[in-house]
Amino acid sequence: MRVAIAGAGKVGRAIARELLSNYHQVLLIDRDPDKGREGVVAGAEVLLGDTCEIAVLDEADLPACQVLIAATGDDKVNLVVSLLAKTEYGVPRVVARVNHPKNEWMFDEAWGVDVAVSTPRMLSALVEEAVTVGDLVRLFTFRQGDANLVEMTLPASAGVVGSRVGDVTWPVDTALVAIIRDSRVIAPSPDDSLEAGDELLFVASDEQESALEDLLGD
Template sequence: MRVAIAGAGAVGRSIARELIQNGHEVLLIDKNPASIKPERVPDAEWLLADSCEMSSLEEARLDRCDVVIAATGDDKVNLVTSLLSKTEFGVPRTVARVNHPNNEWLFTEAWGVDVNVSTPRIMSALVEEAVTVGDLVRLFTFRQGNANLVEMTLPADSPYVGQPMGLIPFPENCALVTILRDGQVYVPDKEQPVESGDELLFVVPSNVEDKLEQLLAPSSHGG
């Protein structure tokens, strides 16, 4: 897979190293000469250019890329880069970094963004996931599927503690992905009972989240 990364700062370089380690081709683009440091990621291609300029993106041959990652520290640049990549070069997949939480609503398909990554939101979700019991915590949003990856730590007073998973009437379109228990990952099994303190990871549409909370933790959600 060929990946272009706009923004060759610490974030962009870290992403590049990880992708290269996984066997992908990476092109790093930055308009700041001070950010062009090939010695930091010697196996990547480097281009001194402005990712908001059509001529620069043509020089980068974005039409040959499978993914474009807009990872600069400027939300405006990340939006324009994503939009041009998608509309002018037909890049199949765009991922954009959100620097300011107030701008997250802009990072949608209308601006050519398939997936947005908000560092503040991820950090707050991880904090909530670590301390919250009985509430759904949204960890990630899948833009193209209109679904979310959510987590719930099952409370001790859940009516389904000790019940086999196959007997739990999960809402329609709700998929239990995995169970985390005592530091182990368990593949869901209809015969396996759930236990108090289990971390349950689901993929669900947004409109199903309230139903799922009310089902598994009714005492905390109006049941």
């Protein structure tokens, strides 16, 4: 897979290294000569230029990319490059970094964003996840389909404790995707049991979160 990353700062470079370690092709784009220099990330292509300029995006050959990641520290830049990537070049998947929570509402399909990643919101969610048991915590929002990645640590008093996954009537538009137990990640099968203290990860629609919390709560 070929991935273009707008912004070769610390975040962009870290993403590039991770993608390269998984054998993807990576193009880093930055207008700062120090960040947009050859060899800034070993194995990545580098393009020096402003990602808000059509000529630069033409040179980047975005139609050949399956994913664009807008990872600059400027929300305005991330929105503009997301919109151009989606509307002008038809990039199938656009992921954008949200730097300031007050701007999060703009990062949607209207601006070409498929997935918005808000660092402040994710850090807040991870803090909640670490200290709460029996409460549903939203970790991530998928822009396509209005679905969320949510987590709950199953309390001992939950009615489903001891039940088989296949015997539980889950809310519609809800999928149990992983059980984390004793540092193990379990891909749930119908025969797996639910135990107190399990960390359950779901993909669920907005409308079903309250029903899921009622099912799993005290």
